[in-house]
Amino acid sequence: MTDTPIKIRNLYKSYGSNEVLRGIDLDVQRGEVVCVIGPSGSGKSTLLHCINGLEAFDSGEIVFCSEYVGWGRESGGGRARVSERAMTKLRQRIGMVFQQFNLFPHMTVLDNITVAPIQVLGEERNNAIERARALLSKVGLAHKADAFPSQLSGGQQQRVAIARALAMQPEAMLFDEATSALDPELVGEVLGVMRHLADEGMTMVVVTHEIGFARDVADRIVFMDQGVVVEQGPPNDILTMPTNPRTREFLTRSLGA
Amino acid sequence: MDFEWHLFVDSLPSLLHGARTTVALAAAAAVFGLIIGVSLALLHATAFPPLVWLVTGWTTLMRSLPLLVTLLFLYYGLPSIGILLSAVTVAIIAMAITTGAFVTEIMRAGIESIDRGQIRAAKSLGMSWVQSMRLVVLPQAFRRVLPPLTNEAITLLKNTALVSVIAIPDLLRAGTDIMTWKANTFSPFAGVALVYLCLTLPLVALNAYLEQGIKRSQR
Numbered sequence A: 001m002t003d004t005p006i007k008i009r010n011l012y013k014s015y016g017s018n019e020v021l022r023g024i025d026l027d028v029q030r031g032e033v034v035c036v037i038g039p040s041g042s043g044k045s046t047l048l049h050c051i052n053g054l055e056a057f058d059s060g061e062i063v064f065c066s067e068y069v070g071w072g073r074e075s076g077g078g079r080a081r082v083s084e085r086a087m088t089k090l091r092q093r094i095g096m097v098f099q100q101f102n103l104f105p106h107m108t109v110l111d112n113i114t115v116a117p118i119q120v121l122g123e124e125r126n127n128a129i130e131r132a133r134a135l136l137s138k139v140g141l142a143h144k145a146d147a148f149p150s151q152l153s154g155g156q157q158q159r160v161a162i163a164r165a166l167a168m169q170p171e172a173m174l175f176d177e178a179t180s181a182l183d184p185e186l187v188g189e190v191l192g193v194m195r196h197l198a199d200e201g202m203t204m205v206v207v208t209h210e211i212g213f214a215r216d217v218a219d220r221i222v223f224m225d226q227g228v229v230v231e232q233g234p235p236n237d238i239l240t241m242p243t244n245p246r247t248r249e250f251l252t253r254s255l256g257a
Numbered sequence B: 001m002d003f004e005w006h007l008f009v010d011s012l013p014s015l016l017h018g019a020r021t022t023v024a025l026a027a028a029a030a031v032f033g034l035i036i037g038v039s040l041a042l043l044h045a046t047a048f049p050p051l052v053w054l055v056t057g058w059t060t061l062m063r064s065l066p067l068l069v070t071l072l073f074l075y076y077g078l079p080s081i082g083i084l085l086s087a088v089t090v091a092i093i094a095m096a097i098t099t100g101a102f103v104t105e106i107m108r109a110g111i112e113s114i115d116r117g118q119i120r121a122a123k124s125l126g127m128s129w130v131q132s133m134r135l136v137v138l139p140q141a142f143r144r145v146l147p148p149l150t151n152e153a154i155t156l157l158k159n160t161a162l163v164s165v166i167a168i169p170d171l172l173r174a175g176t177d178i179m180t181w182k183a184n185t186f187s188p189f190a191g192v193a194l195v196y197l198c199l200t201l202p203l204v205a206l207n208a209y210l211e212q213g214i215k216r217s218q219r
């Protein structure tokens, strides 16, 4: 157990000629909740995808719980790609929640939650089911175990998606605009679950447009623009006295709206 | 018109006997065709260039050749390179590789129609590529391609008529045999058509039902 489960150094990534991440440095401490804010296209989703190895990056370094993500160092000092097998192992330890929920539509809620623990971790079926039911109670959906995703509201689907990620007992959770696809009246129930998780001490990186949530729950806010971390610090500092004009402009626009 | 009821009725037992061969051939070719199709579609889905080229080349070839040509090519060609197979085996191979090529295309389209977010979610849960295919992508893709697959089954069933050219006693062959012996075309062929209809109509109905089901679920 390290105290800094996520370490990012000088991370660069381009899509073709489009430089999306341009030298990101970011450390996340155990139990810390980091909210990432920033305008559309600033590279927030790409950053999360790089952290759990859904996207390859060009240069720099990501270390998750003492293991290299994407690229490692060879003994000679060169770079070596981390094997797909090792990356798959790594992803088992990082939970991810997507804007579009991405529940498996052909499985019941219970199967959505148990499929990975059973198939990936080889957990015993009854154990997995028992834990899934406990997680469902935790997100307030114990009565929906046998429903299919299409029978649930967006807010309910997202809470199932959180339970599904938690079922892998991850060491950190990444949220990519988990409430952006929801009707306004459903946002609260999902933020409530996330807040609860933060209170329990989960290490979280939360990309969000919910400035209120960031203020109340984050230990630190990171403002990203055009592929760089422009400014970061405790919510109070960033939200009330941002030093960088780009941060100020962004906040004026998001809070003014 | 040389239709005669008693000839029509008398021909039915031997036609039904031929129909059993037709169904057995179609079923065997369907099973192997499905296995070939799913396997090749998965190879294609690896996105590994040599495999993609190989699969694309092979399916293009097999979709372009008339089944009759493939059938005769194998029937007369294999013995000349020392491979002796029964007519039935040759027929099943020819139909399976042809159907397999069409099934590959159908499955490939089905796999590609699954939202990329599904694969991301599967990966983020620590599933390997094989697990994400087996548990997440294929079950959804199968549901989506069931209607075109039943269409392919209808085509396959009708195409089995071609095997009569290599002397397999299928439904069509039973009809032509009766025609020769009884010197009457219309009566046995009315029977042949009727039996083919009885075989294909349930599949046509199944196809229509599945198409409706897809429409319903999209609403």
Ligand SMILES: Nc1ncnc2c1ncn2[C@@H]1O[C@H](COP(=O)(O)OP(=O)(O)OP(=O)(O)O)[C@@H](O)[C@H]1O
Binding pocket: A015, A018, A020, A038, A039, A040, A041, A042, A043, A044, A045, A046, A047
């Ligand atoms: N798969 C991809 N292929 C090509 N370009 C991409 C891809 N994914 C993202 N991009 C580009 O990378 C840039 C950053 O995208 P990203 O999704 O990381 O931004 P974001 O900060 O999450 O924005 P948003 O708030 O809109 O979600 C954008 O210019 C986008 O067009």
Ligand SMILES: [Mg+2]
Binding pocket: A044, A045, A046, A176, A177
């Ligand atoms: Mg995004």
